[in-house]
Amino acid sequence: METKRLIIVAVGGQGNLLSSRILGEAALLSDVPVRMSEIHGMAQRGGVVESAIVFGDAKSTIISDGEADLLVGFEPLETMRALNRCNAGTTVITSISPLSPFTVTIGRGTYPKLSKIKEMISTKTKKLIAYDAAAVAKEAGSVLSVNVVLLGSLIQTEVLPISADAVKEAIQKRVKPAFVDMNLGAFELGFNAAAGAGK
Amino acid sequence: MHKLLENQTGKQVLLLGNEAIARGAIEAGLSMAATYPGTPSSEISLNLFQMSRESNLYFEYSTNEKVAMEMTAAAANSGLRSMCIMKHVGMNVAADAMMTLAYVGVKAGMVIIVADDPFMFSSQNEQDSRYYAKLSGLPMLEPSSVEEAKSMMSYAFDLSEKLKEPVIFRTTTRINHSTAVVTYNDIPERKTKGNFVKDPFNLVTVPAISRKLHIKLLENMDTACEIGSTSEYNFIEGDGTLGIICNGVSYSYVCDAIADLDQTDKIKILRLGLSHPMPEKPVKDFVKSCDKVLVVEEGEPYMEEAVRSLAQEEGLTISIKGKGKELFSRRNEYDPGLVRGMIAKYFGIDYEAPEVPDLSDLPEMPQRPPTLCAGCSHRATYTAVKKAAEGMDTVYPADIGCYTLGFLPPLQMGDFLLCMGSSVGTSCGFAQATDQKVISFIGDSTFFHSGIPGLVNAVFNKHNFTLVIMDNSTTAMTGHQPHPGVDMEELNMPDFGRVSIEAMVKAAGVEHISVIKPFNIKKSVATIKEALEFEGVSVVISREVCALYAKALKKPKRNVFMVSDKCKNHKNCVNELGCPAFFLHEGRVNIDPDICVGCSICAQVCPEHAIRPLK
Numbered sequence: 002m003e004t005k006r007l008i009i010v011a012v013g014g015q016g017n018l019l020s021s022r023i024l025g026e027a028a029l030l031s032d033v034p035v036r037m038s039e040i041h042g043m044a045q046r047g048g049v050v051e052s053a054i055v056f057g058d059a060k061s062t063i064i065s066d067g068e069a070d071l072l073v074g075f076e077p078l079e080t081m082r083a084l085n086r087c088n089a090g091t092t093v094i095t096s097i098s099p100l101s102p103f104t105v106t107i108g109r110g111t112y113p114k115l116s117k118i119k120e121m122i123s124t125k126t127k128k129l130i131a132y133d134a135a136a137v138a139k140e141a142g143s144v145l146s147v148n149v150v151l152l153g154s155l156i157q158t159e160v161l162p163i164s165a166d167a168v169k170e171a172i173q174k175r176v177k178p179a180f181v182d183m184n185l186g187a188f189e190l191g192f193n194a195a196a197g198a199g200k
Numbered sequence: 201m202h203k204l205l206e207n208q209t210g211k212q213v214l215l216l217g218n219e220a221i222a223r224g225a226i227e228a229g230l231s232m233a234a235t236y237p238g239t240p241s242s243e244i245s246l247n248l249f250q251m252s253r254e255s256n257l258y259f260e261y262s263t264n265e266k267v268a269m270e271m272t273a274a275a276a277n278s279g280l281r282s283m284c285i286m287k288h289v290g291m292n293v294a295a296d297a298m299m300t301l302a303y304v305g306v307k308a309g310m311v312i313i314v315a316d317d318p319f320m321f322s323s324q325n326e327q328d329s330r331y332y333a334k335l336s337g338l339p340m341l342e343p344s345s346v347e348e349a350k351s352m353m354s355y356a357f358d359l360s361e362k363l364k365e366p367v368i369f370r371t372t373t374r375i376n377h378s379t380a381v382v383t384y385n386d387i388p389e390r391k392t393k394g395n396f397v398k399d400p401f402n403l404v405t406v407p408a409i410s411r412k413l414h415i416k417l418l419e420n421m422d423t424a425c426e427i428g429s430t431s432e433y434n435f436i437e438g439d440g441t442l443g444i445i446c447n448g449v450s451y452s453y454v455c456d457a458i459a460d461l462d463q464t465d466k467i468k469i470l471r472l473g474l475s476h477p478m479p480e481k482p483v484k485d486f487v488k489s490c491d492k493v494l495v496v497e498e499g500e501p502y503m504e505e506a507v508r509s510l511a512q513e514e515g516l517t518i519s520i521k522g523k524g525k526e527l528f529s530r531r532n533e534y535d536p537g538l539v540r541g542m543i544a545k546y547f548g549i550d551y552e553a554p555e556v557p558d559l560s561d562l563p564e565m566p567q568r569p570p571t572l573c574a575g576c577s578h579r580a581t582y583t584a585v586k587k588a589a590e591g592m593d594t595v596y597p598a599d600i601g602c603y604t605l606g607f608l609p610p611l612q613m614g615d616f617l618l619c620m621g622s623s624v625g626t627s628c629g630f631a632q633a634t635d636q637k638v639i640s641f642i643g644d645s646t647f648f649h650s651g652i653p654g655l656v657n658a659v660f661n662k663h664n665f666t667l668v669i670m671d672n673s674t675t676a677m678t679g680h681q682p683h684p685g686v687d688m689e690e691l692n693m694p695d696f697g698r699v700s701i702e703a704m705v706k707a708a709g710v711e712h713i714s715v716i717k718p719f720n721i722k723k724s725v726a727t728i729k730e731a732l733e734f735e736g737v738s739v740v741i742s743r744e745v746c747a748l749y750a751k752a753l754k755k756p757k758r759n760v761f762m763v764s765d766k767c768k769n770h771k772n773c774v775n776e777l778g779c780p781a782f783f784l785h786e787g788r789v790n791i792d793p794d795i796c797v798g799c800s801i802c803a804q805v806c807p808e809h810a811i812r813p814l815k
Contacts, residue, residue, distance in 0.1 A: 012568065022379075025214045029381055035214075036346075038378040040321050046605065047780050048570035060345065060452035062378035065537025067556035082565055088554055102568035103780045107610055110566025117563055125557040 002034065004057035005161055006064045010083045011050050011075035012100050016148035019175065021052040023152060026171035027163050028056060038062040047103070049079055056161060071160055072126075073151050075134070076100050077118045084125055091126040094154045094195065096134030096147060130154055130198045137194050141187035149176075149184045153191025154198075165192060202251045211384045217346045217375045218243035220382050221313065224353025226251065228309070229388045231280035232258045234268035236649060237678040238287030239322040240376035241315035245285050246679060253693075256392050261681050264620070264649040265290035269297040269312065276310035276366065277403070278394030281357055285313040288329045289619060293650065295332065300405050301366060302336040303413035305420075308394070309357030310366040312338075317373050318498045318533040324600070324619065326531070328499035333368050333476035337417050339424045340368040340476035341433065344451035346380035352433065352473065354385075359427065359474075363420050368476070372498060374449045374533065425477040433473030434482055440466035442547050443490035445483070445507055447472050450496045450534055457540035461549055478506040487511045487520065494546050495522030498534050521546065571605060574781040575758075575797030577672050577744035578603040580718035582613040583777065583801060584742075585639060585668060587721070588728035592637040595630045599623035599651070601643035602677045602746075603670055610778045613641070621650025627665040628658050637732065638665035644701060645675035645683040652704065658737045659709040666731050666738045669701055672746035680749050690753070705739045712738035719744060721804040747797050758798030759813040763789050766810035773802040773811065 007024075011017035021037055028035035037054040053064040066085050072093045074080025080095040087093065097115055104110050123129040134154075138146040149172065156165050169185060176184050203213070204223045215223065222244050225233070233252075235245040245261070252259035262268035265286040275282035286294060291314045298312065314332070317323040333340035341356050343349040349371065360367040401409060428434055438458065444467060446454045451471045458467050470486045472479070487493055487507065495504040504522035511520055523530055527542060537553065544551035572579045582603075598604055598614035599622060607614030616626055623640040631638045642651045647669050655667065675681040682688060688696035705713055712734040716724040724742070731738040745755070767789065774782050774789055779802060781795040791802070793814055803811040 013570070022214070025379055029212065029214050034381075036378060036380045038374055040373075040377065046570035046573060046602065047568070049568055059536075060455045061536040062346075062374060062380070062449075062452070063535050065535040067554045068537055078565060079568070081562065084559055084562065085556060087557060089557065101783055102566050103571055103778055103782070104566045104568065106780075106782050106784055107774055107778050109609070110564065112566060113563040121562055125559070 002057045004055060004059045005070050006068055007054045007056070007071040007073065007161070008064055008069045008083060008086050009052045009054070009073045010079045011148070012079060013047050013050055015075045016145060017050045017052055017075065020148035020152050021054055023149070023168060023171045023175050024054055024163070026175050027167040030170055031163050031167045033162055034058060036060070036062040051083070071155065073155055075147055075151060077115060078102070078112065081113070081118045081121055084122065087126050089125070089127060092128045092158055092160055093122050093126050094130045094151060094158070095122065096151065097131050098133045098135035130158070130195050132194050132198045134191065137190050138187055141190050142183040146184055146187035149187040150191035150194070153188040154195030157192045157195035202247070202254060204247055205251055205255060205387070206384065207387045208384055209386050212381050213384065214379060215346060215382050216243060217349050217371070217378050219247055220346045220350040221353060221371070222247040222251070223382070223384070224350035225283055225311070226257070226387055227350070227385045228354040228357040229281050229390060230257065230283055231391050232272060232275040232282040233285065234260045234262045234271040235285040236262055236265045236268055236290060237675055237681045238290050238315070239678055240317055240373040241285050241287050241313060242678045243376070244313060245681070256390055258392070261683065263684060265294040266297050269294040269301070272310055273297065273301045273306070273366070275394065276306035276308050277304070278396045279308045280391060280394040281309045283311045283313065286315070287323065288314055288316045288327050289323060289325065291329050291332055293620070298332070298338070299336050302338050303405060303410055303417055304403055305364040305416070306360060306366055307364070309360035311353070311356045311360060311369050312366050313369045313371070315371045315373070315376050316499065319373070321373055324617065326499070328502060329370055330476065330502045331500070337421050338365055338368050338476070339363060339474065340370055342370050342448045342473055342475050343375055344448055344471065344473065346375065346378050347382050348473070349375055350382050355433065362427070363424055365420055372449055372533070421477050425480060428474045428477060428479030429481045431474045431479070434471070434479050436468060436470050436486065438464050438468035440468050441489070441491045442467045443470065443486055443493040444468070444496055444543070445470045445472065445486070445493060445503060446496040447475050447503060448498065450498060450539065453534055453536045453539035454496050454543070456536050457543050460540055461544060461551060463549060467543070467547065472503065475503065478503070478510070480510055483507055483510050484514050487516055487518070488514065490518065492518055492547065493520045494543065495520065496528065496534070496539060497522060500530055569608060571608070571778065571780055572602065573747050574779050574795045575747035575799040576602070577718050577742070577746065578606055578670055579611065579777060579779065580721065580744065580799060580801045581668060581670055581742040582606045582611045583805065584716070584718055584721050584724035585728055586611070586613065588725045588732060589637065589639060592732070595634065595636045595638045597623045597626045597630060597638065597640040599642040599646050601646055603641055603643055606641070610775055620646055621654060624651045624654025624658065624667060627667065628654065628661065628663045631663045631665040639668065639732070640665060641668050641670060644669060644671040644673070644685050647701065648684050648699070652708065655705065655710065655737070656708045662736065664736055666740060668740045668742055671701055671741055671743045672749070674746050674749045676746040676749060680746070680752065701741055705741070710737050710739050712736065713741070715741045715743060717744060718742045719799050719801065721801060760791070760793045760796040760798045761800060761803055761811050762791055762793070762814040764810050764812045766808050768808050768810070770807055772805050772807060776805055777802055
């Protein structure tokens with residue numbers, strides 16, 4: 002099976018690891034071979050959390066620079082920082098709701114302009130889907146559902162051989178029962194947002 | 201029921217490498233396990249701990265890796281399958297016990313898990329623990345994937361029982377923290393009690409006995425070498441006269457590279473999963489059948505040197521390379537692209553690396569390093585010590601934990617760090633070697649792990665420094681594991697004892713002991729000042745529960761704070777504390793009420809008293 006490589010970047014606390022688990026579970030349900038890896042040593046201390054998910058027949062669980070087919074970013078600055086993982090054929094999905102790092106607050110660096118970030122990503126990759134996923138997540142019921150909103154957009158692109166139904170089933174399996182409905186709603190809104198943003 | 205206890209043979213489950221290892225041990229009939237937590241191994245222990253609460257598995261968080269090793273060595277010598285788990289640097293702590301345990305051996309299977317961390321994602325060095333196998337003479341297994349990490353575990357226990365030696369099971373971060381689909385096997389009945397049979401002339405390592413035991417160990421290594429020659433975990437794949445010898449996670453990168461480069465009929469692989477002792481015959485036969493050999497292994501040239509020496513014995517002069525200026529580095533972890541490129545280069549295969557976009561025109565990006573959490577008690581302690589020591593020429597020896605992050609701006613509290621417990625030992629040295637004021641910091645869990653001997657040393661040798669023990673009631677850094685000072689009753693686990701840090705410090709002979717509540721800055725500063733004035737060893741215990749842990753325990757929330765219009769924008773709060781709850785809006789400081797936990801430190805450093813509880 003053709004290999005598809007996905008990188009997800011987020012700031013600690015944004016639920017990156019849950020979204021990779023949901024995708025992994027969806028792949029398992031769909032009989033798509035899947036391997037993933039994550040770096041989360043200091044995730045809860047405000048650092049960056051990166052997951053790599055490899056779909057298809059490869060044995061490796063990590064993705065080299067320039068080799069991601071898909072990049073999903075939960076935070077615009079971190080999406081731009083991960084551009085070294087992309088190439089001219091990469092599809093990028095990002096939230097444009099910034100989380101300013103504390104280095105900016107204490108005057109060590111300035112946060113780049115959002116327009117500049119979008120411009121940089123779209124000139125260096127094949128396709129960019131960018132929207133305020135935090136706002137969509139709030140609409141779904143909680144800002145904490147940014148991760149699942151963006152999963153919705155990812156599935157809408159149809160780059161991965163995984164259906165929306167498989168992801169919905171995985172959400173029911175992996176998310177705590179009290180939050181399942183909210184997350185299913187978030188997935189739907191994210192799916193539609195990508196359809197709108199891609200036009 | 202814990203998902204790793206489900207006795208459903210054939211079930212396919214998506215597991216983290218560390219979960220797969222824990223499940224593998226359960227399927228191997230593990231009876232007893234012990235650990236001191238350390239990334240990247242922590243989730244193995246976490247899962248075993250959870251399972252021990254709902255089954256007859258015995259698991260404990262020991263005070264340090266050496267105790268964990270001794271604990272499991274005794275269990276294995278009483279006939280119980282046992283396992284100890286540590287990160288690579290933990291093996292340095294446990295090595296004293298392990299080196300002689302190799303002489304003594306075991307009666308039932310014992311597995312020593314050591315998790316290396318190439319690239320140092322969360323470690324202070326990237327030592328290659330495979331040399332501990334060589335140093336001790338113990339057999340070593342290295343899985344290449346999550347699935348193999350599980351299946352190899354039963355083999356490890358069987359091998360240990362066959363050789364009557366503990367087996368080192370060595371992983372790297374990308375095995376521990378990768379996830380893949382594994383298939384469950386049966387969970388056998390667990391043996392819960394063993395029996396120790398006296399045999400002092402084989403088990404009490406006085407010189408005359410150890411001389412005899414060393415002979416036995418060397419014989420065992422020969423047997424292990426023979427087992428390695430036919431082991432299913434040392435195998436050859438592919439065809440051709442170009443050879444790659446690899447281990448661990450490198451094997452997956454090599455497989456993908458050979459497929460990507462379309463060289464399956466030209467390059468063959470020797471994968472070593474039982475990599476100590478080096479299986480002589482398969483390595484020699486493999487090298488003999490090749491025109492050129494590349495050794496792909498992260499870390500040190502452990503296999504490369506052994507392979508070259510075996511080739512020399514056979515009088516082979518073909519090129520055998522691995523590490524080198526133009527080839528692989530001893531530093532960092534490898535990745536599929538890197539390995540693909542090196543294989544192409546070494547064997548002269550046409551290959552163009554995928555084009556990476558030109559990123560030279562990206563705007564400057566502010567860094568996002570990990571930082572102490574909002575409401576972290578360490579930030580408060582550091583602030584109070586900084587104020588108390590104002591004007592002094594200080595040295596701040598640091599230690600291992602979340603609080604190590606205090607060395608970063610704006611706090612900049614941390615000057616020297618070696619290893620767990622080193623704050624105390626190095627304080628003795630700095631205090632003796634200089635006339636500077638030495639104030640060191642150690643966490644509660646780290647204090648129990650290895651801070652106590654240094655403190656006793658300081659009292660006996662009459663050194664002059666202040667040790668601040670930052671007691672946040674948990675082992676925070678690795679995910680809130682318990683330690684001997686934790687109130688386990690609060691966690692509804694009344695079957696534990698509790699050791700008081702104050703009593704421990706007092707018993708060590710420290711004459712000046714004080715306890716502070718760091719969220720009260722003024723009072724804390726006054727108490728710390730007294731400790732700093734004391735000639736000799738003084739200890740300040742700074743006690744406030746970890747903010748994340750408090751949240752997990754659902755402790756009552758404090759009032760969050762806001763910046764009122766009295767603010768004159770001095771920005772002392774931001775510049776002194778760097779709390780992640782602050783953000784600037786149009787040049788003015790604001791507090792994010794969703795992040796603030798109400799520690800009130802900023803309100804106490806504000807010269808205008810402009811930071812107020814949000815009503």
